[in-house]
Amino acid sequence: MNAPMSKTTQIDVYPKRPALDPRPLEKRVGLIILATDHTTEPDFHRMVASEQTGVYVARIPYANPTTPENLRRMQPSLTEGAALILPDEPLDAICYSCTSASVVIGDAEVEAAIHQAKPDVPVVTPPxxxxxxxxxxxxxxxxxxxxxxxxxxxxxxxxxxxxxxxxxxxxxxxxxxxxxxxxxxxxxxxxxxxxxxxxxxxxxxxxxxxxxxxxxxxxxxxxxxxxxxxxNQATAWQCLRLTGDDGARPEFGRLFTLPMSALWT
Structure with a gap:
């Protein structure tokens, strides 16, 4: 027996466009992490993310062992990683989450590589x-x-x-x-x-x-x-302060009780 032919459903376009918020979330923090990283993403979701602040993550290639040479090899990937985070949209801060690589590559060099994709965004490094x-x-x-x-x-x-x-x-x-x-x-x-x-x-x-x-x-x-x-505690603290979140959260240590002004002293 042949199945009955289905009736074509009429699809209507709603005549009025819904109002749009300026952003889905008020604040945006970008996070560049290693392909092998197990820790930074959950740490940032616990310490930084909220109903007001979104954390947006990109992973870049990395291969162990953790040596100065291997750490330095990540530098060319920083621009590409930053470009993958909300392309053409502004961020309040962006963090490259590797302490030893930031030391080996240099904070200024990390910032310059990220700024090629995200100009003028404050760059945070762990050291x-x-x-x-x-x-x-x-x-x-x-x-x-x-x-x-x-x-x-x-x-x-x-x-x-x-x-x-x-x-x-x-x-x-x-x-x-x-x-x-x-x-x-x-x-x-x-x-x-x-x-x-x-x-x-x-x-x-x-x-x-x-x-x-x-x-x-x-x-x-x-x-x-x-x-x-x-x-991760220090970068989370700095990223939050850069978004203007000055709230004290002692559950993350004494550092998280310090206000925005302390960042620049």
């Missing part, structure tokens, strides 16, 4: 956000913990010294694969922080956007009795 956060907290003497090898850690030690900090103690864990760095248990980071923070340090900087440090910043601060700045 420079870390510097801003440490200065806002009034730290001069610091301890540093990284998951990297000595070879990859050495440029970072020089970076913080160059920015005027006295590095009391610098400890690395010897990892060369960022996927393994992301598997270090957050509670393990609390104990490591306690062991590696020098008594004379004003604050601890925990490097690497792969580490899940942002989950336990408050626990680390309670354990060592001093402020903590971590890569």
């Amino acid at each position: 420079l956000a870390g510097v801003a956060g440490l200065r806002a907290l009034g730290a001069r003497h610091i301890s540093v913990l990284t998951p990297y090898t000595v070879e990859t850690s050495r440029p970072m030690a020089a970076y913080f010294s160059r920015h005027g900090f006295e590095v009391d103690r610098f400890t690395c864990l010897g990892f060369d694969d960022d996927r393994e760095m992301a598997r270090i248990a957050p509670q393990e980071l609390v104990e490591l922080a306690h062991e590696v923070t020098a008594k004379q340090s004003d604050a601890l900087f925990v490097s690497c956007t792969a580490l899940r440090t942002a989950l336990v910043v408050v626990g680390i601060e309670a354990r060592i009795g001093r402020p903590v700045v971590s890569s």
Whole structure:
């Protein structure tokens, strides 16, 4: 038996165009992350994203091991990655989420590469956000913990010294694969922080956007009795302040209690 022929449905075009909001979300933060990154995206969705602020992500090619040479190879991809985030639309801030690569490539070079695709957008890098956060907290003497090898850690030690900090103690864990760095248990980071923070340090900087440090910043601060700045925490804080969000969120550490004005001091 032949199936009955279906009746063609008439489709009407609504005669009035609905009103449009200026933007789907009021604020926009762009995020360029490594292809292998497990941590930054969930961190930013927890610390930055809201009903007012959207986080828009692009991933760029990266291959382990984490060496200065491999990190430097990402530089040509930064422009393309930035161009993929809301093409032809403005952003309030854009973050390149790799601490060690930003140190090796250079903050100014990272900014220049991103500005080829997104001119005039404030560019955030983890090491420079870390510097801003440490200065806002009034730290001069610091301890540093990284998951990297000595070879990859050495440029970072020089970076913080160059920015005027006295590095009391610098400890690395010897990892060369960022996927393994992301598997270090957050509670393990609390104990490591306690062991590696020098008594004379004003604050601890925990490097690497792969580490899940942002989950336990408050626990680390309670354990060592001093402020903590971590890569994803610092970039999230700076991105929020650049969007004009000045709200205090102590659940993400002392840094998140500091207002916009502190960013520039």
